[in-house]
Amino acid sequence: MAAMFDQLQREDFALQNFACNGLILPASEPAALRLGHALHRGPHHGYSDVIAARVERIRVHFALQAPVDPGTARRTAMMRLRLLQDVMRRALTDRHRAGFWLNRRDPMRLFADRPYLDDAIDRLFGG
Numbered sequence: 001m002a003a004m005f006d007q008l009q010r011e012d013f014a015l016q017n018f019a020c021n022g023l024i025l026p027a028s029e030p031a032a033l034r035l036g037h038a039l040h041r042g043p044h045h046g047y048s049d050v051i052a053a054r055v056e057r058i059r060v061h062f063a064l065q066a067p068v069d070p071g072t073a074r075r076t077a078m079m080r081l082r083l084l085q086d087v088m089r090r091a092l093t094d095r096h097r098a099g100f101w102l103n104r105r106d107p108m109r110l111f112a113d114r115p116y117l118d119d120a121i122d123r124l125f126g127g
Contacts, residue, residue: 038092
């Protein structure tokens with residue numbers, strides 16, 4: 001995976017750029033309800049697993065395309081990664097009327113239904 005991210009630096013993609021790749025979430029239930037954001041309650045293994053699986057799919061596509069057309073492979077991977085970032089940011093910060101759960105204590109109920117999230121991302125990526 002590091003090889004792909006090294007290549008994407010040529011396109012100004014910075015994985016460690018918190019403004020693009022990070023998000024501060026509320027740590028209290030009242031704040032989560034008031035803001036309509038997911039509640040951050042420590043480790044988020046399920047979320048991390050979903051993101052890692054999506055990034056791996058992007059990496060596999062990149063690895064297949066890069067030998068044929070490196071520029072297109074880089075641009076496509078960047079577009080897919082940015083789309084994933086945007087989708088996840090919206091999912092964590094938009095009000096969902098209790099449609100998902102990030103964890104069992106999350107009043108916004110984000111990601112309780114991981115198959116729903118998987119299906120949504122598959123539709124976006126044509127998976």
